[in-house]
Amino acid sequence: EVPTMQKDTEIFTNYDSDLAELMRQESLRFIEHVVWDENGDSMDILSADYTFVNEELAAVYGIAGITGAQLQQADFPADQGRAGILSMSGFLTRHSHPAKNSPTRRGVFIQTKLLCAEIPPPPPGVDTQLPEDDGEPKTLREKLEQHMEDESCAGCHSLMDPLGFSLENYDPIGQFRTEELNGLPIDSSGEIAGLGEFNTAAELAALLRDDPRAAQCVVRNLIRNGLGHVETTGELPSVVALANDYTDNAFNLQDLLVDMASSRLFQLVDAPK
Numbered sequence: 531e532v533p534t535m536q537k538d539t540e541i542f543t544n545y546d547s548d549l550a551e552l553m554r555q556e557s558l559r560f561i562e563h564v565v566w567d568e569n570g571d572s573m574d575i576l577s578a579d580y581t582f583v584n585e586e587l588a589a590v591y592g593i594a595g596i597t598g599a600q601l602q603q604a605d606f607p608a609d610q611g612r613a614g615i616l617s618m619s620g621f622l623t624r625h626s627h628p629a630k631n632s633p634t635r636r637g638v639f640i641q642t643k644l645l646c647a648e649i650p651p652p653p654p655g656v657d658t659q660l661p662e663d664d665g666e667p668k669t670l671r672e673k674l675e676q677h678m679e680d681e682s683c684a685g686c687h688s689l690m691d692p693l694g695f696s697l698e699n700y701d702p703i704g705q706f707r708t709e710e711l712n713g714l715p716i717d718s719s720g721e722i723a724g725l726g727e728f729n730t731a732a733e734l735a736a737l738l739r740d741d742p743r744a745a746q747c748v749v750r751n752l753i754r755n756g757l758g759h760v761e762t763t764g765e766l767p768s769v770v771a772l773a774n775d776y777t778d779n780a781f782n783l784q785d786l787l788v789d790m791a792s793s794r795l796f797q798l799v800d801a802p803k
Contacts, residue, residue, distance in 0.1 A: 532557075532620045538629040541711070542703050544589070552587045552601075553620035553704070559601050560615065565783045572748070572783035573739040576614040576644070577732075580605045590619050590705055610706045611699060611718070611730030614739075616640070619704030626702035631670060633694025640693045644738060646747035649686055669714045671695055692720035696734040745781060746773040752790060768795045 533550040559582040564574050581591070583604050588596035591612075593604050606612040615621055616636075625635040641647040668676075674691050698716045701707050709715055720734070721727040725741060728734040738744050749772045753761055761769050772793060776786045790796065 532624050535623050535626075536628050537623070537702055541629055542701075542705075545703050549586060549590070549703075550623065552584065553618070553623055555601060556582050556587060557615065557618055557620040560618065563603070569782065569784055571781045572786075573745070573781045574614070576616070576739045576744070577735045578614050579612075579732075581618055587619065590703065592706060607706070611732050613732035613735035616697065616735060617700065617704075617731045622697065622700045622704035623702065629702065631694075631698060631700075631702055633670065633674060633691045633698065634687065635694070636697050637690030637693035640738070641689055643751070644747055645741065645743045646750050647689070647743075649689060652686070667712050667714060669698075669710050669712075669716065671698060671717055689722065692722050693734065695720040696728050696731050699731070742777070745777050746770070748781075748783075749773040749776055749786065749790075752786070753795060756790065757795065765795055768793050 532554045533547060535550060537545045539545055560578070561575060563582070564570075564578065565572055568574070580603055582601040583591060583593060583596055584599050584601050585597050586599075587601075588594075588604065591604075592607055592610075596602065596604055606617065610617075621639075622636075625639055626632050638649055641649055674687065696718050698718050699706055699708065707716065718731070719727070719729045726737045728737060746769070749769055750761060753765075753769055753772070757765075772786065772789055775789055776782075779785045
């Protein structure tokens with residue numbers, strides 16, 4: 531979906547459809563490298579300190595010394611606090627608005643797609659808009675924290691927004707920044723119950739890769755994609771067994787795919803409908 535994302539090109543003058551397509555290719559090449567080339571710990575997808583860029587994409591990250599159109603492996607700049615897929619331009623672009631970030635969108639993805647948590651929809655009739663400006667400049671974080679003071683919003687937003695705050699140093703196309711457009715400094719610290727405290731995207735990534743829910747969520751996502759439905763109660767023991775083997779095998783995704791294909795989940799079928 532990244533190449534379909536629209537951005538305010540008056541603000542992000544370097545953004546166009548060609549750059550967006552490069553972002554998509556970057557993510558795919560990175561995952562291909564971790565899973566197939568390295569054939570090792572696939573949780574590096576969350577915590578690796580490198581990506582794949584060409585000259586144009588390197589400029590987005592501020593990576594020096596990259597020339598040409600071919601994607602090539604390069605380390606993230608050490609002072610930007612990046613790690614893994616969540617710090618990559620494609621993810622950050624996809625989960626942002628045209629002119630501003632969305633800690634909520636980014637946090638929802640982490641909770642629902644990386645931890646397989648369920649986030650209920652907003653209650654009927656609740657106002658999902660951020661508070662109106664009162665004349666005092668505020669960061670997006672401050673506006674969302676004010677929004678979370680509403681009890682009808684706090685229950686869900688407290689599970690999502692703090693995760694997104696860790697990615698506030700990266701703008702709607704993934705460029706590093708220390709200030710918002712209004713000049714106010716960015717605070718990327720956060721805390722989530724059951725996960726821990728973090729100050730940067732890299733610290734959040736380290737917590738996620740070590741959380742047992744993340745490994746089980748990898749399995750759940752693959753199972754759901756393979757079977758075409760959310761796992762049922764009767765299928766859960768097989769899912770848990772696969773997740774345990776995945777962990778014991780040092781998160782080797784190729785081994786997991788073989789184990790999945792030979793599991794009872796894919797040996798039994800329902801009656802034709």
